[in-house]
Amino acid sequence: MENNLNKISDLINNQNNLEDEKKFKIASASLVCSIVDLDLDNPKKYCSLFQEKLNLPQEEFRQIRNNIDNDTLNMEEKINYIKSELGNNMYQIMEFLKILNKFAIANGCTQKSYREFELIRDKFLKEFY
Amino acid sequence: MNNYNTQGNTMRLKNFTILYVEDDKTTQELIQEILNCSCKEVFVANDGQEGLALYKEKSPDIVLSDIAMPNMNGLEMSSAIKKLNPNQAIALFTAFSEPTFLKQATELDISTYILKPLDEEQFFNSLNFMAMELEYSMNNSEKETL
Numbered sequence: 001m002e003n004n005l006n007k008i009s010d011l012i013n014n015q016n017n018l019e020d021e022k023k024f025k026i027a028s029a030s031l032v033c034s035i036v037d038l039d040l041d042n043p044k045k046y047c048s049l050f051q052e053k054l055n056l057p058q059e060e061f062r063q064i065r066n067n068i069d070n071d072t073l074n075m076e077e078k079i080n081y082i083k084s085e086l087g088n089n090m091y092q093i094m095e096f097l098k099i100l101n102k103f104a105i106a107n108g109c110t111q112k113s114y115r116e117f118e119l120i121r122d123k124f125l126k127e128f129y
Numbered sequence: 130m131n132n133y134n135t136q137g138n139t140m141r142l143k144n145f146t147i148l149y150v151e152d153d154k155t156t157q158e159l160i161q162e163i164l165n166c167s168c169k170e171v172f173v174a175n176d177g178q179e180g181l182a183l184y185k186e187k188s189p190d191i192v193l194s195d196i197a198m199p200n201m202n203g204l205e206m207s208s209a210i211k212k213l214n215p216n217q218a219i220a221l222f223t224a225f226s227e228p229t230f231l232k233q234a235t236e237l238d239i240s241t242y243i244l245k246p247l248d249e250e251q252f253f254n255s256l257n258f259m260a261m262e263l264e265y266s267m268n269n270s271e272k273e274t275l
Contacts, residue, residue, distance in 0.1 A: 090261065091265050091268075094258075094261055094262065094265060097258075098240075098262075101240050102240075105235045105240055106235075108228060108231055108232040108235055109225075109231045109232075109234070109235055109242070110225065111225035111244070114225070114242055114244070115244065118244075118251060118254070118255070121254070121258060122251075122254050125254075125257075125258065125261075128261070129141075129253075129254060129257050
């Protein structure tokens with residue numbers, strides 16, 4: 001199963017348009033930030049996950065994170081955008097959700113993180129259930 | 130939970146067997162009734178020790194367990210099951226009030242949790258997500274075989 005997770009990184013890497021790749025990373029990182037509280041948790045804990053799963057090196061993540069507040073897309077729009085980029089493919093979406101799940105439980109898992117993950121998961125999958 | 134709807138989003142579960150491990154009889158009966166209407170087959174155990182024995186006998190697709198139980202708790206059982214099958218889909222009931230248990234659970238690579246108090250919709254959404262993962266794994270295995 002672990003190999004499948006790399007498909008998301010592959011998808012990001014293979015995007016022809018750098019702007020599209022950046023937009024995908026911003027939307028993804030923004031969802032992660034709603035799951036884990038990086039202000040309370042040490043962001044370094046998540047660096048390897050960002051790099052490994054979302055192809056986001058620390059410096060690039062820092063830049064994205066600083067701009068998340070300026071992002072005009074709301075949660076629903078980000079989810080729809082990511083779904084669209086994943087071809088509305090149920091299994092690609094599940095791979096993406098497994099990555100979000102890794103973030104949710106990376107720090108030993110808290111109710112707030114897991115609840116937020118569930119809310120996002122169900123918004124992604126509502127038409128597939 | 131009394132007015133649960135088994136006509137809606139439970140079709141995926143019809144293809145899968147579940148081992149349900151719970152020591153509280155009242156909760157056990159309630160959840161078992163719901164699962165019986167939604168899953169292919171449900172096996173019920175009263176503690177981790179019974180659960181592990183039933184797991185070895187029945188090889189269920191999904192394991193659903195409480196954490197705090199006599200004889201062998203849900204984590205000890207999950208650890209033993211993961212040794213038998215590292216890819217086994219396991220979900221644990223939790224109120225998130227036991228951070229030490231949860232840390233151990235995440236170390237066991239358990240990624241699905243059913244939040245207490247139980248919310249019917251979330252419960253089925255979590256089980257459906259596990260069923261979708263299993264379908265995906267089965268499809269991938271078939272492709273690899275071909």
